Amino acid sequence: MDALRVVAIAQNVFRETIRDRILYLVMLFAVVMLGAIVLLPQVANQAHNKIIADLGLAAIHFLGLIVAIFVGTGLVNKEIEKRTVYVLIAKPMSRAEFIVGKHLGLAALLSVLLAIMTAIFLLGLWLVQAEIPLLAILWAAVFIFLELVLIVAAALLFGVFTSSILATLYTIALFLMGHASRALLQLSNLVEDSGLSKVFEVIYLVLPDLERLNLRDAAVYGQIPLPGELLGDAFYGLVYTILLLILAVLVFARRQF
Template identity: 55%
Template sequence: MSFGRIWAIASNAFREVIRDRILYLIGLSTLLLLLALRLLPEIAATTQDKIFLDVGLAAIELLSVFVAVFVGTSLINKEIEKRTVLVLIPKPLTRAEFIIGKQLGLSGVLAILMIALTLIYLILLSFSKIEYPLASILVSTLYLFLKLSLLIAVALLFGVFTSSILATLLTLAVYLMGNLSRDIVTVGNLSRNSNLESLTQSLYLVLPDLSRLNFKNEAVYGILPSPQTLLSNGAYGVFYTVLLLAIAILIFSRREF
């Protein structure tokens, strides 16, 4: 496996996504945050600071998830539909390098997008003289990036063997159910139905537990788990991402073009 070839694919994917005007989302996010700043004093006079902290972090996640899902699911399919994959694969480029390069390229775009959105968010907080726990927000943002990297791997996995539309729907389903996986298990236990309990337990084991990488609520109040918990949850996110990429590579390697 050649890092140079992976870097070439990643750079090409990065430029391709940037050309799709994805970074226009930065302007949209700024407008939404300014609107929230304007409206919140009229809606919640006593808790507006906490609400704006929460709204800002939620906006960063939603816009980043939009990019990870809708762009990630089309990265492979676009190459197949344009038939450019027929040119790339016969060259001294392995399919593993192709998948990993796409993952790194889109991850790079999301890293820039999240850094820009977080800076704008912090500037607006400072300008509005709202006190905020900087360290907690930065840690929460870092783990959000790990969650989005995992989501990109999910999008690429579905994208290698389904259409873009179906891959998008499946990735969104994984995102929603992954964030609610613990609640799904709780519902199964409360139902006292053995079949439903087994189903919910199976879903919990198969689906990534994205709630382990979600620290938005803790960040708002400046409270984060212990370093051991952060380390184990971070390792969980990285491991699951690598596992999904390995499965995507295995499936992609068996496709005939």
């Protein structure tokens, strides 16, 4: 795999997505934060601060998720519809380089988007003098990024073998099931049917446990998991992302143009 070709594809994705005015989401986020600070009822100071912190992290996650899903699922299909994929594949470029470059480009854009929104969010917390540890917020933002990177990999996987609409629906379903997979594991311990219990356990093992990448609730209360737990969860997210990218490359390699 040629790193220069991967970087070139990533840069192209970054520039094209910027041209689509995706950074307007930052303006939307700033308006949401300003509205929250001004319009939320002035309840007890500590509760008010936690409401703003919870709303800010939820907005960062939601807006990043929109980009990861709706842009990610169209990265490959857009090239196919415009027929530019024929030119790219005809060049001395492997399909693995194509997929990895697309993923890295959107991941880079998400990192910039999240960094700007997090900075605005911290400014909002500073304006209301919220007593929430900076480190907890930053760790929550890092793990939001790890989750979104995983979602982009899933969007690419679905996008290489189906239409953008279906890929979007599949990715949304994976996101929802990923956050509910831990509940399925708990349900497997409650059902009496051993066969059904095994099915739930297999589903849990196959689906990503996205709750492992969710530090938002803990950050609102200023809590940070232990270093070993942080490292293990981050490693889990990265490994799952790599596996999804490998599957995307394998499926894309079998696709005929």
